[in-house]
């Protein structure tokens with residue numbers, strides 16, 4: 001091998017090594033924001049929540065007021081952050097509006113609307129999303145399950161979802177009388 005060829009090879013190797021090392025340093029300083037798909041993967045791996053994974057999702061498609069118990073304005077703040085994060089992931093996956101029929105419920109309001117005494121709504125873990133068309137129902141259900149909701153209820157015109165760890169997991173119930 002000629003000396004000049006050897007020198008070109010050596011310079012090329014050093015250049016490649018420098019790019020690799022610099023990329024690693026830049027990535028440490030400015031980590032790329034994970035895509036939604038990665039957030040969901042985090043969820044499913046951790047099995048708990050995005051907050052615990054150290055990743056925060058903005059509640060970009062909802063206003064906290066939508067989760068108020070009607071008898072207590074401002075009570076939407078009692079929703080569990082992890083539940084809201086999971087709901088936002090589901091909303092992003094579904095790509096359609098989620099109209100919230102019910103979020104947090106005071107025990108009094110829960111009783112008034114006929115909720116069970118152990119309702120996840122009273123602990124800020126439950127939401128009811130309006131769903132009438134079969135295609136809408138499918139999209140919402142698919143997204144809720146992908147986002148990690150472990151408890152689903154099918155009602156007339158709505159879907160209940162919660163991630164209350166104190167209640168039976170991986171269940172899909174109905175409200176038929």
Ligand SMILES: [Zn+2]
Pocket residue numbers: 102121126127128160161
């Ligand atoms: Zn519900």
